[in-house]
Amino acid sequence: MNIENIVASKLSKHWGFIILFFVSSLVNAQNSLKTIVLNGDLLAKNLKVITNNTDPSKKLALKNFLKSADKIVKEGNLYSVMHKKQTPPSGDRHDYMSTGPYWWPDPSKPNGLPYIRRDGERNPEYFEITDSDEMDKVEDETETLALAYYFTKDERYAEFASKIIKTWFLDKETRQNPNLNFGQGIPGINTGRGIGLIETRELNRVIDAAILLQNSKSWSKENHEDLKKWFSAFLSWMIESPLGIDEADEHNNHGTYYDVQIISYALFTGQNDLAKKQVAVTKKRIESQLKSDGSQPHELERTTSWGYVNMNLMGFFHNARLAEHLNIDLWNYQTADGKNLQQCVDWMLPYLKKEKTWDYKQIKKMEYNETVNILKIAAKVYSNPAYDRLAKEIDEKNYHSDFGHLTF
Numbered sequence: 001m002n003i004e005n006i007v008a009s010k011l012s013k014h015w016g017f018i019i020l021f022f023v024s025s026l027v028n029a030q031n032s033l034k035t036i037v038l039n040g041d042l043l044a045k046n047l048k049v050i051t052n053n054t055d056p057s058k059k060l061a062l063k064n065f066l067k068s069a070d071k072i073v074k075e076g077n078l079y080s081v082m083h084k085k086q087t088p089p090s091g092d093r094h095d096y097m098s099t100g101p102y103w104w105p106d107p108s109k110p111n112g113l114p115y116i117r118r119d120g121e122r123n124p125e126y127f128e129i130t131d132s133d134e135m136d137k138v139e140d141e142t143e144t145l146a147l148a149y150y151f152t153k154d155e156r157y158a159e160f161a162s163k164i165i166k167t168w169f170l171d172k173e174t175r176q177n178p179n180l181n182f183g184q185g186i187p188g189i190n191t192g193r194g195i196g197l198i199e200t201r202e203l204n205r206v207i208d209a210a211i212l213l214q215n216s217k218s219w220s221k222e223n224h225e226d227l228k229k230w231f232s233a234f235l236s237w238m239i240e241s242p243l244g245i246d247e248a249d250e251h252n253n254h255g256t257y258y259d260v261q262i263i264s265y266a267l268f269t270g271q272n273d274l275a276k277k278q279v280a281v282t283k284k285r286i287e288s289q290l291k292s293d294g295s296q297p298h299e300l301e302r303t304t305s306w307g308y309v310n311m312n313l314m315g316f317f318h319n320a321r322l323a324e325h326l327n328i329d330l331w332n333y334q335t336a337d338g339k340n341l342q343q344c345v346d347w348m349l350p351y352l353k354k355e356k357t358w359d360y361k362q363i364k365k366m367e368y369n370e371t372v373n374i375l376k377i378a379a380k381v382y383s384n385p386a387y388d389r390l391a392k393e394i395d396e397k398n399y400h401s402d403f404g405h406l407t408f
Contacts, residue, residue, distance in 0.1 A: 035208045036264050037321055042380075043407055047151070061405030062151055068402075069148035072141050073160045078167045079134035080174035086129055088182045089191045094175060096135075097182040098199060101126045105187075114188025120303035120363050131176075132199050138168045139205045146209035147406065149216060158216035161209060166223065169206075169230045178234035181243065194246030194254075197238065201257040201315070204264040207231065228269050235265040235274075252298035253308060255285055256315035263322045272326060279328050282319045287335040294339075294347030305360040310370040313344050317377055331381050345378045345387065352394055368395040376408050 049055045050062060081096055088095040101122045105112025127133060145161035148154065167174045183196020210227050213219035238244035238261065247258050259282045266275035289298060289312070299308035320330035320341065334340045348371070350356040358366065375391035376399075378384065392399045 034325075035211050036267055036325075037204045037318060038208045038407070039321070039324075046406060057400075058405050061402040065144075065402040065406060066148055066152065069144050069157055072145060073156055076160070077137070077141075078164060078174075079138050080167055081131050081134075081176045082174050083134060084130045090181065092177065094177045095182055096131050096176050096180055098129050098132045098184055098196060099123070099126055100184045100186045100193070103186050112187075115186050135168070135199065136202075138164055139202045142209035143205045146212040150212050151406070155216060155218060158213050159218040161213055162216070162218040162223065165206060165210060165213075165219075165227065170223065170226050175230075178230050179237045179241065181241070183243075192243060194243040194248075195250065197244070197247045197261065198254055198257055200234075201260060203231075204260065204318070207264060207268045231265045232269045232271075235262065235269065235271070238262060238265075251288060253312040253315055256282075256289070256312050256319070259285065260315055260318045260322070263319060267322065267325055275322070276326050276328070279319070279323045279326060279330065282316070282323070282330065283333060283335070286316070286330075286333065286339055286341070287337075290339045290344060292337060292339060292343075294343030294345070296344065300360050303361050303363045306358060306362050306366045307364070307370075309348070310374060313341070313374055314370055316341055316344070317374065320381075342378070342382055345374065345382075349390070352390060369398040371395070372398045373404075376404070380408075 046058055050058045053059060082093050084093065084097065086097060087093055088097045100115070100117075102117055102119050103115040104118050104121070104123050106114065106116045142161050142164050145157045145164070149157040149161065169175055180192070180196050180200060182192040183199055184193045185191045185196075186193070207227075210219065210224060214221075214224060238247075238258070247254060249255065250258065259278050262278040263275045263282075266272065266278065289296060291297060296309050296312055299305060299312050302308045316330075323330045331341060351358050352371070372391045372395050375387040375394075379386075379388035379391070398404070
């Protein structure tokens, strides 16, 4: 049976309830799976469109998306902190480890130590420790497979997604210890820094994947509870450890994504009061990080300013989405002096429309894939179709991505 027939068969027999990226409010009454960052309402509508075959482009997107999932299953790669050749200072390879990506040997010193900072220039040595790269793959592949499972109810996808999660988080021989004591260390200066937490900023994707797997025979209630225990322990480390405390008061994207993680993990582990407390911190960050015109001065100081402006705004969008679970509206929240998230979107518009030239430092080519997602989300949240039209104009390829077709 060819792939088209397989997809058609799955579509005709098995439609569960899937998630939608970011947009609002209540999960479909028939869907008991409440995801953290992903949300089911509009994706459920897309699902209905595909099921009724009223938009062939979405059905084609699913067909292509399943090719990616099939490739992951066929290759059969599993990831673990135990794969790295280096041993952390603790002597335990179960501890996550990485080096600061923008730190380089000092050419004026015989041994290069201590390393010196070259912002925006990634040292290839960063990739010699495999933990960061493998964690990224865990996030990407579990999300893809979990979505594929919920679109098709094909147990192959759930089975392998479960294996990836168990290998990284649960299995005694391969699991990561729930800490980041040795994240983004700087040779000659330290063995780890609080800002290493930026490398775990997308673990909410694993949480959503696990939630989507709950109806699968490959992901048991015990597995799910064990994953909650891992994130509860990691959350405690973030709040109580010196490195976690250090990251909590960062004034730029690091602080924003610290909030993303605290709120995500708190929601997942049933600590809603803690999540609410952190949303209040996010409100303070809106006031401290943004200017009244919507610009983000801390991100504009960077050597790849465009990327950081987009990254930080997406972090605030994550927090706004998470706050919905607590019935808190960050999308329209306004500080006493009138600062709000929509202003950040509008501040970018003249540059996207080529009405202004980007005069801030930018040592790399400007990319727009994250910008497209920001605009698509803003179009729905703020009921402004002009954002969506602009997203299509600036990067039509990313606008029409398979993932975008299925999740927006």
